Amino acid sequence: MASWVAIDPTGPSAFDLNWPVDVSFGRGALRNLATVIAARPERRVLLVTSPSFGARSSLLDTLARHLDGREMRVFDGIKATPDIDAVQGVIDFARASRVEAVIGMGGGSVMDAAKTAALLARTQWDLRTYLQDKPDTPHEPLHTILIPTTAGSGSEVTRWATIWDTAGKRKLSVTLPRLPHRLALLDPELTLTLPPLQTAISGADALAHAMEAYWSKNANPASDSLALAAVHRISTHLFRAQQEPMNLDHRSEMLLASLLAGLAFGQTKTAAAHAISYPLTLHFGVPHGQATGISLPTLLAFNAEAAPERMQRLCRSLDATSVPEARDRLRGLLERVGLKTRLRDLGVPRHDVPMLTAAALTSNRLPNNVRTIGPVEMERLLTELW
Numbered sequence: 427m428a429s430w431v432a433i434d435p436t437g438p439s440a441f442d443l444n445w446p447v448d449v450s451f452g453r454g455a456l457r458n459l460a461t462v463i464a465a466r467p468e469r470r471v472l473l474v475t476s477p478s479f480g481a482r483s484s485l486l487d488t489l490a491r492h493l494d495g496r497e498m499r500v501f502d503g504i505k506a507t508p509d510i511d512a513v514q515g516v517i518d519f520a521r522a523s524r525v526e527a528v529i530g531m532g533g534g535s536v537m538d539a540a541k542t543a544a545l546l547a548r549t550q551w552d553l554r555t556y557l558q559d560k561p562d563t564p565h566e567p568l569h570t571i572l573i574p575t576t577a578g579s580g581s582e583v584t585r586w587a588t589i590w591d592t593a594g595k596r597k598l599s600v601t602l603p604r605l606p607h608r609l610a611l612l613d614p615e616l617t618l619t620l621p622p623l624q625t626a627i628s629g630a631d632a633l634a635h636a637m638e639a640y641w642s643k644n645a646n647p648a649s650d651s652l653a654l655a656a657v658h659r660i661s662t663h664l665f666r667a668q669q670e671p672m673n674l675d676h677r678s679e680m681l682l683a684s685l686l687a688g689l690a691f692g693q694t695k696t697a698a699a700h701a702i703s704y705p706l707t708l709h710f711g712v713p714h715g716q717a718t719g720i721s722l723p724t725l726l727a728f729n730a731e732a733a734p735e736r737m738q739r740l741c742r743s744l745d746a747t748s749v750p751e752a753r754d755r756l757r758g759l760l761e762r763v764g765l766k767t768r769l770r771d772l773g774v775p776r777h778d779v780p781m782l783t784a785a786a787l788t789s790n791r792l793p794n795n796v797r798t799i800g801p802v803e804m805e806r807l808l809t810e811l812w
Contacts, residue, residue, distance in 0.1 A: 441646035443693060447583045447608045451685065453674060455613040456573065459492040462609055468526035468569055470497045474516055474540040476504055476532045479575065489529075499523045504532065504539045507707060507714065509592045510554050513539045520547040520568075527569040533628070534579025534714075537572045538587035542600050544568040545587075557589065557598050570608045575616045577667075577680035578628025578715055580635055580688020582610035590708065597704040597789075612685055614678040622668050625680075626763035629664040630719030632656065632684040637722055638697045639690035640740055641729045641796045650739075652690035657743040659683035661755070665762050698725055698799055701789035702808070705782050712772050716765055723757040723767065724811055725795075732797035769812040779808045 450458045463471075471493055479485060479502065490498055501519045504512060520528065520543045528547070530540025544567045546556060572582035581587070587600040620628065636656035639649050660683045667676035696718075703717035730737035730749045737749055746752035757767050766772050774782070783805045786792065792799060799807070 441648070441693075443646075443648055445583065445689065445692070446585070447610050449583065449610045449612065449685065451612040451682065453613065453615055453678065455611045456488070456616065457492070458611060459489070459571070459573075460494060462571065462611075463493055463496065466527065466569065468496070470499065470523065470525045471527045471529060472520050472523060472525040472540075472543065473498055473500045473502075474504060474528060474530045474532070474536055474543060475500070475502045476536055477502055479532055489531075499525060504536045506533070506535050507590045507592075508535050508539055509590045510557070510598075513542050513589050514553045516540070516543040517546050517553060519543075525568065527571070529571045529573065531573040531575060533574070533576040534581040534588070534631070537574065537579065537581035538589070538600075540572065541567075541570060541581070541587045541602060542589065544570045545600065545602055553589070557600065560601075567602065571611065572608070573611045573613070573616070574681070574684070576620060576624065576628040577614075577617055577677070577684040578631035580632065580684050580691065582612065583685065583688045584692045592708070595705075595708045595785075597708065610685075612681055614674055614681045617677045617681055618672055618674070620671070622671070623764060625668045625671070626664070626760075626765050627713050627715035627719075628684070629660055629667070629680060629715070629763065630722075630760060630765055631715035632680070632687045633660045633664075634699050634703075634715070634718035634722060635687035635691040635696065636660065636683070637726070637740065638699055638794075639687065639694045641725075641733065641736070642691070642694035642697050642794045643796055644694040644794060645796075646693065649690045649693045652686045654739060654743045656683040656687040656690065657740065658745075659686070661744050661759060665759065668763050695794050696791050697795040698786075698792055698807075701786045701792040701795075702782070704789060705785035706769075706772065706774070709778075709781070709785070710772060710774055716772070719760055719765055720767060720769070720772070721807070721811055723753045723760075724807055726756060727753045728803075728807060729795070729797045736796070769808065774812065776812055779805065779812055782808050 528544040530537040636653040640653040663679040706712040706717040741752035744752045
């Protein structure tokens, strides 16, 4: 259900909101799939998932029952940080199977691959060419249902899909210019089996989305409210969800936080933490959530110098009364869940800081940061992080 809400320009600020996704959130939400599918005309459905979920026959049997006799084709080859060739494989599979709808069930990489396949399955575009030329796509993408099994990416409600050019050491994005009726089913029961480290990595990703939405130059009152609510939930529940993995209350709060963060940065885009993260993933294989989370404490203090009043609100969402206290609380949270807060602990040599600096400066996410970061500032930030 796409909707635009225009805010009265005579008020404190003027902005537009666009959330072209229906969301069904709650314990047992996966069961709503049967009702949704029953109202749809599509007969051939592609399920995109990861090898770990593809191996769970019980889950596939459950999905098949919900599809009520429709033909389900399964592509279960999407791993973390999928490259162009991997996503092209999904597109080719969708075309060969002549599917009419796509379900993406998994983490952010799976949902991004599903969105990309839904966008290009009815075209003749090769993904590599499409990424280079970025043509208009006059067709409607395939109907898409996204079911996250991690609490981190927010991909179920964003209009972008991340694809990695591993050979060229580049992070690329597909932007979905028009979205059909899309549904996101968020069932916290699906996150109960998330391992401790993946819980931490996913949580750090959601935290980065929320904090970056808040200190983005594109922030607005709606994205602020979503972002601050997400930060508070993550700071309260991430460690508990990791320590009590079968506790549905903590898992629900983390999945809700991921959703709120996705809605927030879906309006603002991300900023410096993501610019720093991309070369860490591409050159050193650092998982995305760890790569985005590592710079958050340092960037909080850095950005506070440009926007002190705004950062005070962010501090309160972290139950802190000052920027130094918030920075320390944030660093402590990351360390408690087993994440690294120093580049050296990720295996990054000191002599590679200039390379990371140059790579981070090329990101189109960097100009969104509330405080300008040039070469001198970036090298200083990364040196401090080392």
